[in-house]
Amino acid sequence: MSSPAPKSPELSDKSKKYDRQIRLWGEHGQALLEAATICLVNVTAVGCETAKGLVLPGIGGFMVADGSTVTEMDLGNNFFLNASYIGKSKALACMQLLQELNPDVNGEYVDESIDYILANRPSFFESFDLVIASNLNEQTLLLLSNRLWVSNVPLVYCRSLGMLGTIRIQLKEHCIIEAHPDNRQFDLRLEQPFEALREHLESTEVTSKVPWLLVLYKYLKAWQSKNGGGCQAPSNYREKTELREVIRADMTADEENYEEAIKAVNTAFGAGLVPLSLKEIFDDDACEQLHKKSDAFWIMAKALKHFVVQENKGYLPVPGVLPDMTANTDSYIALQHIYRQQAAQDADHVYHKCQDYLKALALPMDSIDERIVRLLCREAAGLIVLRGTRISDEYEKSCRLQSLVEDNELQGSLTAYNFALRAYERFLTECGNIPGDCTVEQDIGRLKSIASKMLVDLGLHATISDDILHEICRFGGAELHAVSAFIGGCAAQEVIKILTKQYKPIDNTFIYNAISTESVTLRL
Known part of the structure; x- marks a missing residue:
């Protein structure tokens, strides 16, 4: 997956520090991570390794909850405890040693067991964005998971026992705008170009210097005329081969944009319509029946549905993203400008509809930022809603x-x-x-x-x-550090997905056997 490059060589100290990860989830994702606070329940090797994977990239803050003290046995498998803490609070030791990894992160601790907190301060966990727990007994695990389910706080439960490790993610509802699909299809609208694009495509002379998109459009129109007109595009192997041969027959030299047009025949058509996954979101009760407690995602989803169905003839907003193309700079920039301008116009329509819904619900008009609406419109084809189980x-x-x-x-x-x-x-x-x-x-x-x-x-x-x-x-209840480190690293990755609301997390159980190096993901 390609990643966005830094906007300027003159980066802030924080941007320099987190540059690599910002390339993965962007500055807006980093901002969400830095605004989040998590709670680590139980100072185990796997729990500490999970927390390490969040402290290093700059989680906003973390709380360690553990009522036990450090023993000599703890030192053998947990790098975040040392001999100087023997007999002292395990939560304090873990918090201090984790915080040394990144002074920008705020660390706190409570010297209380999870059982004590659940019995005496059950609302304690409601202030956190996510809770990480590990190696609990069944009774405590069920009490904690039920409490977090009621409070709508995500739970990531990790186990590490000998050569075995598991991760169980409990999410009530998780809405993802940026799923980052592995094989993104660019939405070019060649079969049904919007007005500004049609005017540009039909008024620009096709040469060896223009982007391949103009080449493909020219020969698509010729192919359509030959096959009875209309706005259809080649949909099967025979038709696509026919279109490729028509383009190749007109080549007079090694014209790169023509070659790119030929390669693009397989992928340039068919985008822009509502996929089944998005239709399910549109038909969801949460989208149909908005109320004052509706998540911003569902308000935007209903505004998006209105735009698609009522204003845009069943087509999604134009994302405004173009693939790389061999062309002279001016012609590529001109084409890029047309797509971006249309994307901005479509997003404006959706944003104004969001404002209408907010007004009707008597919610603050700044509840939904225009930037997140633009992002949702760009990623509309890949929106995901996960509903988990307790x-x-x-x-x-x-x-x-x-x-x-x-x-x-x-x-x-x-x-x-x-x-x-x-x-x-x-x-x-x-x-x-x-x-x-x-x-x-x-x-x-x-x-x-x-x-x-x-x-x-x-x-x-x-x-x-x-x-x-x-x-x-x-x-015998032993944790092996190598297994705990692997499971902790995987769990931290899933926590980041949940907090940044990007990428699709495990749904919902991951099991790893280090004896055979096998793993599997199951929905239980």
Whole structure:
């Protein structure tokens, strides 16, 4: 994916510091990251590694919540604790050592356990943009996830146990404007050019110096005349081959813009119409029925729908983005100006409709910035809305685990390892100790009994391999730093996606087995 270059060589100190990442998510994405505050629940190796991946790129602030103290055992796998902190607050140690990575980030801590906070200050988490938790027992995990679900605060839950690691993302609703698709199709409107573009295309002489878009338009018109007129474009291999041959037949030399036009036949047509994913957004109840608490995204989506359906004959706003083309500078800039001007006009229509909706809802007129409307219009074809599930939903009979169980067995798959980790968490709740911490063989039997009961409760007549349960007990609750670092890095990446509202995050479970170096993403 191409990335925007810095606007000026004279960058501020902050821009120089974060230049590489700004190329990925832009200055507006960096601003959202710097405005965000997150809470890290439990000072574990995987939790600290996740926080490290957010402190370094400049998260606004972080809070560490942990009521335990540093022990010698903690020093073996966590680089964010050292011997000078033994016997002292683990939350304080983690906060101070993390903050050393980036003095621009504000770090705080509370010397209280998650169980104490949930019991005595349940509203504590409502002030954060996101919560990261790791290695909890089942009871605490469900209490935390349910509380955050009600408060509409995203939760990223990480596990690291021996050679296994998982990430579970709990999102109630997540709206993405900039999805950054891997294969973006440029919207050129050659089949149905807007008025200013049509005038330019028809009044400009096609030479070897003009952008390939003008070459392609000239021969598209000829192809359309030959095939009965109309505004259709070649849609199958035979028709596209025919158009390419027509262009090639008129070449008199090695004309690069002609060659580019031939290559563009496969990708230059078909954009501008409403894709199925966007139609689903337009038909969503949240878009149809606005109210005072509607997210700005849905107000903009309804304004976009009005523009497309009522004002633009079913076409999306012009994005105003052109691909690189071989041409002389003046002709390329002239063409670029036409697209950008039309994009600005279309975005103005959508923005004014947003203002109408805000006025009707008696909301402040500055609730929606004109720049975000322009961005939404540019990215309209790729808008995404994710609606997730609560972690507690996985413990219900209607959970998606049933569809993942084949032949009534959960043996040898990554799904089985994920389920075994859930049984591990229930073991912590029911037995009060880590399976395998003392007697491996005895705890295997207890863990197997718990796993079997969980499967029965879900209505599944399945089994889970003794080898997998033995592996869980053999780890004895230990975190390996290499696995924790990998999972933490992946989790931090997903947190950044959520906070910047760019790129599509995992939906909703990632499982990694370092023994076989396998991974899988599942929606549970």
